[in-house]
Amino acid sequence: MQEISHIMRPLILISNDDGLNARGLAALIEAMRPLGDVFVCVPDGPRSGASCSITDSVPLKCWQVSCEPGLEVYACTATPCMCTKLAIDNLVPRRPDLVVAGINHGSNASVNIHYSGTTAVSTEGALQGIPSVAFSLDDNDTEAPLDHLVPVCREIASSTLERGLPFGIYLNVNFPAGEELKGVRVCRMAYSRWVDEFEPCPRSRGGRWYWLCGKQVDEEPDSEDTDLWALRHHYAAVVPISIDPTARGLVEELGIRN
DSSP states (O other), X not given: OOXXXXXXXXXXXXXXXXXXXXXXXXXXXXXXXXXXXXXXXEESSOOTTOTTOOOOSSOOOEEEEEEETTEEEEEESSOHHHHHHHIIIIISSSOOSEEEEEEEESOOOGGGGGTOHHHHHHHHHHHTTOXXXXXXXXXXXXXXXXXXXXXXXXXXXXXXXXXXXXXXXXXXXXXXXXXXXXXXXXXXXXXXXXXXXXEEOOOSSSSOOEEEOOEEEESOTTOTTBHHHHHHTTEEEEEEEESOOOOHHHHHHHSOOO
């Protein structure tokens, strides 16, 4: 009898920081399904700005939301980083071939990677040695158009599956607001900072209260090789991010010399 070989489809793990009901999550699932089997583990509500925070003081509750051939969805009372950890360690049927995050409603370009729960998903994937990509849209409107991003996300994910990434590297992908997309640029992270971040909030009694607000200022607006420049000029910005933050140029200078 002739043996029939079965090729196992890639396993793609998805998480986010906007929660189970985010339109960006639905768009990313749509983008990934043709590429492999999709496993979703996301927070049960918004966790924006959670960065790589973990929960170790209370147990995490996790439950299956839906299951169908090629797509399994879980929600969890956890941060994006913890959802990713939990899925990889306990939930997925085998080691994922790719970890993707998003599509986030709001930019995660430049220094925002240090605060973002979306990029924390890809950070955790890279820490585990799994090729990982974070997708974000430079528009905080939860009703912003996403359909035009689906094929681009699919193309970037497909290329990452095929080519892989070096250990400890993930891709931070940001899309410009609006439906005009001139192309994709691989670039570096711009240097920017947040200013006027806190606004006093009047209260009737007790203590001082503040709203978090502020604006992001690009400190090098004329540099055409940065992610912020790409977004302003209607390009998708792809930045390779290393999880190793060592300032290698200072290692020898600051080291003890014999």
